Amino acid sequence: MIRLEGLAKTFGSFKAVDGVDLDVAPGEIHGFLGPNGAGKTTTIRMIAGLLKPTAGRVTIDGHDLAREPEAAKSALGFIPDRPFLYEKLTAAEFLRFHGGLYGLEGEPVEARARELLELFELLGWKDELVESFSHGMKQRLVMCSAFLHRPKAVVVDEPMVGLDPRGARLIKQVFRVMARKGVAILMSTHTLEVAEEMCDRISIILGGRIIARGTVQELQALAGTDDPQLTPVFLKLTGGSGLQEIDL
Amino acid sequence: MLFGGVGLAVAGTLFAISFWLTWQLLDYEELGDYLLRLGFAWLFLTFLSFVAFSAVVSALSTFFLSEDLRLLLSAPVPSARLFHSRFARTVGQSAWMVVAFLLPVLLGVGLARCAPPAYYVLSVASVVPFVVVPTAMGAVVTLGLVSVFPARRARDVLMLMGLLFAIAIVMLLRFIRPERLLSVQNLPDVTAFFATLQSPVTPFLPSFWAGESLFTALRGGVDLLHLGSLWTTALALTVLARAAYGRHYFAAWSKAQEARKARFTRLSFLEPVVRRLPVPPARAALLVKDLKVFLRDTTQWSQLLLLLALALVYVYNFRVLDLDRLPYMSGVVKNAYAFVNLAMAAFVTSAVAVRFVFPAVSAEGAAFWIVRTAPVRMSSFLWSKLWTGLVPILLLAEALTIVSNHLLGVAPFMKVLGAGAIAFMALALVGLACGMGARHPRFAAENVTQVAGSYGGVAFMVLAVLYIVGMVALLAWPASQYLWHEYRHLPLAPRLRLLMALSIGAAASLSLVTFWRAMSGGVRALQDLE
Numbered sequence: 150m151i152r153l154e155g156l157a158k159t160f161g162s163f164k165a166v167d168g169v170d171l172d173v174a175p176g177e178i179h180g181f182l183g184p185n186g187a188g189k190t191t192t193i194r195m196i197a198g199l200l201k202p203t204a205g206r207v208t209i210d211g212h213d214l215a216r217e218p219e220a221a222k223s224a225l226g227f228i229p230d231r232p233f234l235y236e237k238l239t240a241a242e243f244l245r246f247h248g249g250l251y252g253l254e255g256e257p258v259e260a261r262a263r264e265l266l267e268l269f270e271l272l273g274w275k276d277e278l279v280e281s282f283s284h285g286m287k288q289r290l291v292m293c294s295a296f297l298h299r300p301k302a303v304v305v306d307e308p309m310v311g312l313d314p315r316g317a318r319l320i321k322q323v324f325r326v327m328a329r330k331g332v333a334i335l336m337s338t339h340t341l342e343v344a345e346e347m348c349d350r351i352s353i354i355l356g357g358r359i360i361a362r363g364t365v366q367e368l369q370a371l372a373g374t375d376d377p378q379l380t381p382v383f384l385k386l387t388g389g390s391g392l393q394e395i396d397l
Numbered sequence: 398m399l400f401g402g403v404g405l406a407v408a409g410t411l412f413a414i415s416f417w418l419t420w421q422l423l424d425y426e427e428l429g430d431y432l433l434r435l436g437f438a439w440l441f442l443t444f445l446s447f448v449a450f451s452a453v454v455s456a457l458s459t460f461f462l463s464e465d466l467r468l469l470l471s472a473p474v475p476s477a478r479l480f481h482s483r484f485a486r487t488v489g490q491s492a493w494m495v496v497a498f499l500l501p502v503l504l505g506v507g508l509a510r511c512a513p514p515a516y517y518v519l520s521v522a523s524v525v526p527f528v529v530v531p532t533a534m535g536a537v538v539t540l541g542l543v544s545v546f547p548a549r550r551a552r553d554v555l556m557l558m559g560l561l562f563a564i565a566i567v568m569l570l571r572f573i574r575p576e577r578l579l580s581v582q583n584l585p586d587v588t589a590f591f592a593t594l595q596s597p598v599t600p601f602l603p604s605f606w607a608g609e610s611l612f613t614a615l616r617g618g619v620d621l622l623h624l625g626s627l628w629t630t631a632l633a634l635t636v637l638a639r640a641a642y643g644r645h646y647f648a649a650w651s652k653a654q655e656a657r658k659a660r661f662t663r664l665s666f667l668e669p670v671v672r673r674l675p676v677p678p679a680r681a682a683l684l685v686k687d688l689k690v691f692l693r694d695t696t697q698w699s700q701l702l703l704l705l706a707l708a709l710v711y712v713y714n715f716r717v718l719d720l721d722r723l724p725y726m727s728g729v730v731k732n733a734y735a736f737v738n739l740a741m742a743a744f745v746t747s748a749v750a751v752r753f754v755f756p757a758v759s760a761e762g763a764a765f766w767i768v769r770t771a772p773v774r775m776s777s778f779l780w781s782k783l784w785t786g787l788v789p790i791l792l793l794a795e796a797l798t799i800v801s802n803h804l805l806g807v808a809p810f811m812k813v814l815g816a817g818a819i820a821f822m823a824l825a826l827v828g829l830a831c832g833m834g835a836r837h838p839r840f841a842a843e844n845v846t847q848v849a850g851s852y853g854g855v856a857f858m859v860l861a862v863l864y865i866v867g868m869v870a871l872l873a874w875p876a877s878q879y880l881w882h883e884y885r886h887l888p889l890a891p892r893l894r895l896l897m898a899l900s901i902g903a904a905a906s907l908s909l910v911t912f913w914r915a916m917s918g919g920v921r922a923l924q925d926l927e
């Protein structure tokens with residue numbers, strides 16, 4: 150559903166992403182892990198159409214993003230790490246606007262928006278301006294919009310940032326339900342517990358290249374450790390110790 | 398560098414004007430002195446109200462809305478020290494423009510009157526307490542306002558009040574019709590005019606004290622009474638403000654942080670109206686979003702009031718223009734004025750476009766990812782921005798041109814040419830603003846004024862002026878040929894008709910090329926945006 154072939158991005162002489170190949174099947178939740186500056190966000194921004202690849206190809210639902218951007222984007226839902234929204238619109242107006250961008254209007258959009266607002270516990274705020282929302286509420290509204298047009302693939306950058314435990318649990322449930330319905334989900338995260346708990350497969354990126362891919366068990370084998378936790382596996386594969394991750 | 402150059406040019410002009418005026422007044426001995434004192438009193442009175450209002454708005458930012466306050470208030474900083482640092486910043490923010498204006502003016506006056514060196518020292522000694530007085534008062538007013546209203550709402554109300562105040566001043570100045578003073582038959586009115594001017598000058602205001610202190614310094618004396626009044630009042634008000642802030646600041650600041658459910662206009666009529674337009678859903682969604690965001694942002698829509706006032710003053714100028722005083726030339730002058738009018742209307746159009754259309758793409762801000770990740774072509778997005786700006790601006794430009802040409806009484810040919818030309822010019826200028834706004838976006842700008850004043854905004858204005866000059870040049874020749882032949886009752890030769898049509902066609906082509914190149918460049922820039 151989401152396919153990356155030899156994807157590369159160079160900023161001047163710096164190779165941020167260097168020939169990434171990835172395939173996320175329908176119904177799969179695919180974790181995308183890597184230390185800071187490894188190229189996760191750059192890759193995700195290229196899939197969302199926010200950055201132009203230097204080389205390679207992004208295909209979503211069989212549509213080449215470079216050649217058929219509208220068709221590819223129609224099949225994709227994007228959830229960025231920071232929920233920047235139009236502050237002077239209400240939640241309902243924002244979803245109506247979002248629906249319009251995807252060619253949807255009228256009662257079907259209204260019903261779908263109501264359903265999602267209820268699911269993400271925002272129905273009581275639907276007629277309030279986004280500017281009065283907290284970070285977590287904005288994040289949940291972004292998720293409403295990402296699922297509004299019933300995408301076949303969803304790309305999420307750090308889904309749990311700014312969410313309270315209740316919100317985080319809700320998101321996990323929603324992702325599982327969506328995956329069961331056949332939606333392909335590519336999820337970038339630093340929260341290894343979330344990746345371990347939710348992802349069918351995980352890709353680890355380092356220095357712009359995918360260095361490991363597989364289920365948690367396959368990654369354990371690859372790292373040569375029998376530790377059941379993902380954190381030591383991740384640290385071993387990315388060559389970092391626990392202390393290197395802490396900014397002392 | 399560009400802005401520095403403009404600033405220096407303005408300062409130089411102010412210096413030259415004040416120097417020349419003071420020099421001229423030297424010829425009138427007592428009347429000259431009287432007018433100079435009156436001038437000082439008016440100058441300082443205007444600045445007093447300006448600084449006071451500006452201080453209220455600045456204090457809102459420095460004391461209540463500034464991002465670094467959370468850090469400062471959580472740090473062990475004594476409250477008096479915090480007050481002093483914020484108060485100094487408020488004085489700076491609210492008074493820098495006045496000081497920048499006063500500097501060349503007072504220098505010009507001093508040099509023209511060959512003032513002693515003490516004048517310059519006393520100028521500084523008078524201006525400093527003069528700006529502190531209204532700032533301290535403004536800061537206290539802000540404290541009171543924030544104790545009653547939420548800080549952001551108070552800022553919106555103040556912005557609106559300030560704008561209405563500015564509009565009232567512009568309208569008043571224009572409707573007084575100062576040009577009448579230049580007319581000999583109105584001489585008796587001049588005395589009455591000065592009598593009116595003197596009425597609000599009261600000896601109890603700091604503006605009067607500053608004016609008197611400077612006037613005495615100009616003549617080599619030291620006015621200790623007024624200078625002392627300035628300093629004691631400034632210090633007393635600062636102490637009072639510090640006491641008020643010491644007592645009520647933290648409570649007011651805490652109140653300003655409370656997030657309330659914002660009140661706003663629903664504008665629910667927009668969706669059904671836009672849905673009836675023959676446009677695809679994405680275009681309709683963009684239109685509704687743009688209109689709602691614009692109309693709910695006080696800092697944006699309130700500018701329309703200023704625009705309306707300027708349009709009224711513009712048309713009024715043509716109404717009071719007395720061209721019939723030149724009986725033999727009036728026909729020619731009127732038609733020449735029609736071209737001045739066309740250029741002016743186009744210039745107004747570009748000024749409106751740089752303020753409302755140029756920042757349209759930048760106004761998407763950090764939320765632009767929503768449109769960029771949606772299945773919407775960048776051309777559709779930019780064209781939607783274009784239409785949102787073009788329709789009202791075209792109507793405004795046509796109204797200005799048609800009404801003012803009617804008031805001028807120009808030849809019918811000029812009326813048609815003017816109305817047609819301004820339509821092309823509005824299209825080209827709005828397209829240029831839209832396209833250049835897309836090529837030079839500033840998504841991180843805090844407000845649209847910053848965007849309009851950016852490098853791209855200035856570059857747009859330069860190109861717009863060049864385009865207007867080109868258009869007027871291309872249209873002036875066929876128009877003058879036509880009018881000359883009509884005046885002499887001569888028929889137009891076919892070759893001349895062809896050349897005239899070619900010239901008008903070149904003007905139309907210039908407009909279309911300007912429009913198309915700017916828009917296609919803008920679309921390309923958005924597609925390549927990273």
